[in-house]
Amino acid sequence: xxxxxxxxxxxxxxxxxxxxxxxxxxxxxxxxxxxxxxxxxxxxxxxxxxxxxxxxxxxxxxxxxxxxxxxxxxxxxxxxxxxxxxxxxxxxxxxxxxxxxxxxxxxxxxxxxxxxxxxxxxxxxxxxxxxxxxxxxxxxxxxxxxxxxxxxxxxxxxxxxxxxxxxxxxxxxxxxxxxxxxxxxxxxxxxxxxxxxxxxxxxxxxxxxxxxxxxxxxxxxxxxxxxxxxxxxxxxxxxxxxxxxxxxxxxxxxxxxxxxxxxxxxxxxxxxxxxxxxxxxxxxxxxxxxxxxxxxxxxxxxxxxxxxxxxxxxxxxxxxxxxxxxxxxxxxxxxxxxxxxxxxxxxxxxxxxxxxxxxxxxxxxxxxxxxxxxxxxxxxxxxxxxxxxxxxxxxxxxxxxxxxxxxxxxxxxxxxxxxxxxxxxxxxxxxxxxxxxxxxxxxxxxxxxxxxxxxxxxxxxxxxxxxxxxxxxxxxxxxxxxxxxxxxxxxx
Amino acid sequence: xxxxxxxxxxxxxxxxxxxxxxxxxxxxxxxxxxxxxxxxxxxxxxxxx
Numbered sequence: 104x105x106x107x108x109x110x111x112x113x114x115x116x117x118x119x120x121x122x123x124x125x126x127x128x129x130x131x132x133x134x135x136x137x138x139x140x141x142x143x144x145x146x147x148x149x150x151x152x153x154x155x156x157x158x159x160x161x162x163x164x165x166x167x168x169x170x171x172x173x174x175x176x177x178x179x180x181x182x183x184x185x186x187x188x189x190x191x192x193x194x195x196x197x198x199x200x201x202x203x204x205x206x207x208x209x210x211x212x213x214x215x216x217x218x219x220x221x222x223x224x225x226x227x228x229x230x231x232x233x234x235x236x237x238x239x240x241x242x243x244x245x246x247x248x249x250x251x252x253x254x255x256x257x258x259x260x261x262x263x264x265x266x267x268x269x270x271x272x273x274x275x276x277x278x279x280x281x282x283x284x285x286x287x288x289x290x291x292x293x294x295x296x297x298x299x300x301x302x303x304x305x306x307x308x309x310x311x312x313x314x315x316x317x318x319x320x321x322x323x324x325x326x327x328x329x330x331x332x333x334x335x336x337x338x339x340x341x342x343x344x345x346x347x348x349x350x351x352x353x354x355x356x357x358x359x360x361x362x363x364x365x366x367x368x369x370x371x372x373x374x375x376x377x378x379x380x381x382x383x384x385x386x387x388x389x390x391x392x393x394x395x396x397x398x399x400x401x402x403x404x405x406x407x408x409x410x411x412x413x414x415x416x417x418x419x420x421x422x423x424x425x426x427x428x429x430x431x432x433x434x435x436x437x438x439x440x441x442x443x444x445x446x447x448x449x450x451x452x453x454x455x456x457x458x459x460x461x462x463x464x465x466x467x468x469x470x471x472x473x474x475x476x477x478x479x480x481x482x483x484x485x486x487x488x489x490x491x492x493x494x495x496x497x498x499x500x501x502x503x504x505x506x507x508x509x510x511x512x513x514x515x516x517x518x519x520x521x522x523x524x525x526x527x528x529x530x531x532x533x534x535x536x537x538x539x540x541x542x543x544x545x546x547x548x549x550x551x552x553x554x555x556x557x558x559x560x561x562x563x564x565x566x567x568x569x570x571x572x573x574x575x576x577x578x579x580x581x582x583x584x585x586x587x588x589x590x591x592x593x594x595x
Numbered sequence: 596x597x598x599x600x601x602x603x604x605x606x607x608x609x610x611x612x613x614x615x616x617x618x619x620x621x622x623x624x625x626x627x628x629x630x631x632x633x634x635x636x637x638x639x640x641x642x643x644x
Binding site for chain 2: 136
């Protein structure tokens with residue numbers, strides 16, 4: 104039985120949605136050029152950058168997979184957050200790769216790669232970035248809709264309508280105001296989301312209690328719930344894979360790097376990274392605690408209340424089910440508004456930044472001599488097309504295994520190669536286009552092959568494991584860059 | 596706190612840090628937005644003239 108009241112909680116949510124739409128649409132008048140649309144005219148300062156990066160990188164989908172990690176692996180499930188925070192702080196502090204990237208004045212990473220590896224590599228990099236990014240975000244909408252259905256007690260038959268309404272709202276202001284609308288709404292969403300996250304976490308800690316959380320992890324998961332190294336489902340390969348993945352995310356994930364590129368200067372971009380880094384611990388630990396609380400309190404009879412389809416993957420839906428029973432009227436409205444805020448900021452930014460790569464890099468050979476007006480029109484059309492793709496992909500794709508594993512595998516399609524290319528581009532003089540193409544092909548083939556294997560031969564895929572295949576993608580991509588570059592004859 | 600002091604301390608740090616930062620960023624972020632829109636408006640007027 105959910106505590107969602109349409110009169111009280113519905114009003115809070117409605118008010119929030121109205122304020123967001125007005126703010127998002129109001130700034131469209133400042134968008135006159137493609138650069139305004141894609142990188143907000145490079146006028147973003149530190150605190151707006153922190154709010155925007157944090158809001159973008161925390162969506163309902165994030166909340167769901169990190170809570171699932173907490174439910175299945177206990178506190179050890181928050182390990183990727185620690186690795187992500189460490190990687191972001193070090194990269195921001197040292198300026199590793201992001202300094203030369205921002206100094207170059209490009210709009211996207213492939214644009215920088217073209218300067219070193221040529222136009223074909225720029226185009227190919229754009230293709231794999233979009234492929235990995237769109238497959239990755241393809242599940243966002245459905246997972247977000249499912250969270251709302253379970254938490255608010257909506258009829259599961261209304262899932263598609265919920266998803267469509269959510270998407271149309273986000274797409275409207277993103278299409279109109281581009282990065283500028285994204286930044287303004289992200290700020291509002293950061294505040295609403297954070298208040299909701301903090302309030303619910305304090306409620307969970309007070310109502311469930313620390314001892315009960317620790318007791319549930321000890322009893323149901325064992326010592327591996329506190330230490331990822333001795334957890335049978337995690338171990339060293341999980342840690343190594345997440346270390347490689349999170350470093351690559353910090354260096355090349357389109358939504359993260361878009362904040363560096365939209366910053367008013369390189370120093371600001373680096374400060375956004377260093378000062379946001381600890382948020383990535385919060386991003387895993389807060390929902391992780393909600394997941395552990397679900398583990399501590401939910402009974403098999405309560406889990407049986409989930410729809411039959413959701414019961415097949417009950418670890419994913421345990422957290423929203425738990426919240427639906429714990430959070431009281433009033434706070435429930437704040438929670439739903441917070442989660443909507445989280446989801447809208449993520450969807451808008453993902454649509455915009457991946458759309459930016461389609462326009463800036465994949466369409467680069469075809470848009471020479473275009474006016475700013477025509478460029479803006481195409482950017483808006485691309486964002487709308489991504490929205491339609493999200494709607495249809497979300498409806499038919501059936502998730503196998505962990506949500507986090509799916510997201511990391513689809514991300515690896517481009518993360519392994521583009522991070523390798525970026526490092527080589529910035530710091531290795533011998534790197535060339537042979538190595539770049541080889542790295543891109545290897546990096547895309549391994550995770551895509553694993554995803555196909557999961558569908559056609561689940562037993563073999565399970566024997567290999569997602570972490571081993573992910574590690575292989577990173578290491579072999581690096582090796583391909585070195586071998587390919589050394590094989591190409593030098594022009595003396 | 597007990598033997599799992601690391602996770603206890605980390606949870607406490609997360610709640611305290613996040614609660615503080617959200618207030619500070621909410622305050623300073625408003626000024627960033629105002630300055631950003633001022634600059635963009637000025638640039639737009641310069642482009643038009």
